[in-house]
Amino acid sequence: SQELEQSPQSLIVQEGKNLTINCTSSKTLYGLYWYKQKYGEGLIFLMMLQKGGEEKSHEKITAKLDEKKQQSSLHITASQPSHAGIYLCGAVHWDGAGSYQLTFGKGTKLSVIP
Template sequence: SQELEQSPQSLIVQEGKNLTINCTSSKTLYGLYWYKQKYGEGLIFLMMLQKGGEEKSHEKITAKLDEKKQQSSLHITASQPSHAGIYLCGASTQGGSEKLVFGKGTKLTVNP
């Protein structure tokens, strides 16, 4: 079965610093999703990537999917306390499938 490895498991940064979270799969990623979760809340959809080499940005967050479609990265520029939370990557287990598997998440703390 497909597994997604996220690294690092947790990250503490000073406000204003840049950071990167990685999501790696042993198999081809047919649809890669990034979500953010705050304590006591649901998952907030950030971005979806499908094509090899694809890159998307929203405000200060950029997500990329590598050419081989086995690794994705989430980059936050000039982090703010509002970026704090748990970031999860999820992916389709096979092409065109709605069945997602998720990584174990990266807990981000941004200190003012």
């Protein structure tokens, strides 16, 4: 099983609708990143969460970290075509051997229909 599960794998929404993407870790989280990737391009940093209950916003995108559930949710309000892309969560875990490891989820492909 994957250390990091993202859901849903893909999402098609009508422009103007709200949506939520979830990321759940099977290991204790040290921090969690959200990145966005457009087709054929690199990853764009959205935000990083470290503390339980922490919530951050980037334009109309809000992410929250639930430390107890080892989960983060990314919420987009009033989606626009510009929000389309692949959203990746990346989890920072302590490997128990003296260093942190960063692993990524499989991504959620978001399509926004005008």
